Amino acid sequence: MRRTWWIYLIGVLGLVAVAAPFAWMVLGSFKTQGELLRVPPTWWPEQPTGQNYADLFSKANFPRYFLNSTLVALAVTAGNLTFCSMIGYALAKLRFKGRNALFVLVMATLMIPGMVTFVPLFVLVTNAGMANSYPGLILPFLVSPFGVFLMRQFFSGLPDDLMDAGRVDGSSELGIFARIMLPLTRPALATLGILTFLGSWNNFLWPLVIAQTENMYTLPVALALYSKGQNAQNFGLLMAGAVVVVVPVLVMFLVFQRHVTKGIAITGIK
Amino acid sequence: MITHSIRRRLVIGSAAITATALALAGCGRSEETPSGGSQATTTVSEGPATGNLTVWAMGTEGENLPKLMQQFQQANPGVKVSVTPIPWDSAHNKFTTAITAQTLPDAAMVGTTWMGEFADLGALDPTPQGFDNESFYPGALDTTKVGGTQYGVPWYVETRLVYYRKDLATKAGITEPPTDWDGLKAMAKAMKEKAGAKYGINLQPGGSGSWQTVMPFAWSAGANLTNEDQKEFTFDTPEMVEGLRYYQSFFTEKLAGTDLPPNQTEAQFVNGQVPMFISGPWMAGSVAKLGGDAIKPNIGVFEIPKNKTSTSFVGGSNFVVFKTSKNKDSAWKLVKFLSDPKTQAAWFKMSSDLPAVKSTWEDPSIASDPLLPVFGKQLESAKAPPAVVNWEQVANAFDTEIEKMAKAGQSAEDTAKATQTQATSIGTGS
Structure with a gap:
């Protein structure tokens, strides 16, 4: 025990560095604009106020933005988990002509920065009549090259013997994928799920551009709209909004992260 | 297709x-530039x-x-x-x-x-x-x-107008807001020496948008950003240099600071650290929000002091x-x-x-x-930057040169020259 005190010290320092901005954000959401701008800054709110939250929820349509964000993030996550694992499995375990070429193609798209394809994608989606709709918000992100890459690498690490055992026992190919192989990739699925959900939840530019009316806005877009003016910023509202935006992400993370470690322990034959 | x-x-x-x-934006245009003609013929x-x-x-x-x-x-x-x-x-x-x-x-x-x-x-x-x-x-x-x-x-x-603390101005012995450049300088000095301010006036020492505070002085000295038909930039003129030199003098005489934390203009105004700044109408609200009712009667504004003219942004x-x-x-x-x-x-x-x-x-x-x-009153003579395609880019270059001038002591002449060189190479875009 004597020699481990410094480990705790490092741990505590790291924790402070990570958690302090969060604490500042949460505390800041209960401060008035005047107090937030004061020098020197205060740590605890002097006169805690719920006004920022009241403003936030009275401003237009907050439940609607929340619903939009949730719907889009869940759909995109579900799509990525389904399709990326299917493609990843096919690229890793099934033998067919052009498999490697296909994989290289997927990898190639990973190299192109999203900003370059942004405008062409927007034109494409608009011409398909999906501007200002949920399909327009969801469809372009249903499958990501990164997800395919992640799942393929993970499937590659699983032994082929498991599939052979399934075939011997008379399972269908779909059964082998869904009942044997897929459950083994739980840690990869959890990682992909967290990353995709986060990415979609925080996405700003695409929803901003694709939404043509306010009722299709997602949380980050609405937050930017109401907290930032041309010349002045409402910091209190921004903090309160950020707290509301962050909570579901935290919950999501807590749900998924248990599987990340759990999965590793139960992986197959050795 | x-x-x-x-x-x-x-x-x-x-x-x-x-x-x-x-x-890219610079080279894509041309063919489709809207055809001339001052006013469209269609009517409502x-x-x-x-x-x-x-x-x-x-x-x-x-x-x-x-x-x-x-x-x-x-x-x-x-x-x-x-x-x-x-x-x-x-x-x-x-x-x-x-x-x-x-x-x-x-x-x-x-x-x-x-x-x-x-x-x-x-x-x-x-x-x-x-x-x-x-x-x-x-x-x-x-x-x-x-x-x-x-x-x-x-x-x-x-x-943009000059904001000042009325109570501190009285303390500094200023009864009438200044109307010319010497007057503004004297006021900033008095604020620092007699009213206990750290700096007389808050001027942006470069960084995004600082040209908006510099140009009122340069415009007032008779400078222009472009020539008449907005085809060429005109940064390197004696009038521009005069405006820049005046702006720089606040920093060299320690009447404006380069060491102030950013985005604290309102706070420094309220606590009297820097009792003057140049900004737009929204600042009256921001200052009042921070300082409460006590500060409201002490917020004063006056027009950009005159050189040849009094011309704001x-x-x-x-x-x-x-x-x-x-x-x-x-x-x-x-x-x-x-x-x-x-x-x-x-x-x-x-x-x-x-x-x-x-x-x-x-x-x-x-x-x-x-x-x-x-x-x-200020709006009657206020000027806007030219509506040319590449203005934002030129403004960025200008901001950088202003920073060199305020913080690193680059001379007003060199600042004007350097900005002109960059602006010319960027071009107006039209």
């Missing part, structure tokens, strides 16, 4: 979003507006505009206006993407500095006849003119109609409604945006305000 014009829009749209914007028809209209507006304006639209819809029962509020963050991206994909609304609020770019992309509809251009502040009207053609009308305006937003609109006639009727003096007064009460129409300033809600009439 892809026509030249679509490909061009794709290139420019993508460029505006990616970091390569600087390189008589009778009420009809059909559906979609409108984009940024930030608080977007939030408040639906209330004003109710009045418009009452006056024009056949029309339905839907307003989409757009966040200021990335609003520019949203517009350029929409221009590329042709998914624009009928009409929109557009920042004055975007006019050159949007007009050059061929997105804006020239203003038809029948608008009383004399009614607007001339500086604001200039922001709607790109290459001799007018697009849209000014909607609301803002300009005019900003704000314009209202435009897009070429792609299928209901242009009604869209222009909406713009006409917005620039009506009565509507402007109603809008001021909803949004506290300062009216672009001069006669509205006689409305008691503005005329009886302790600070606003000074803004109105």
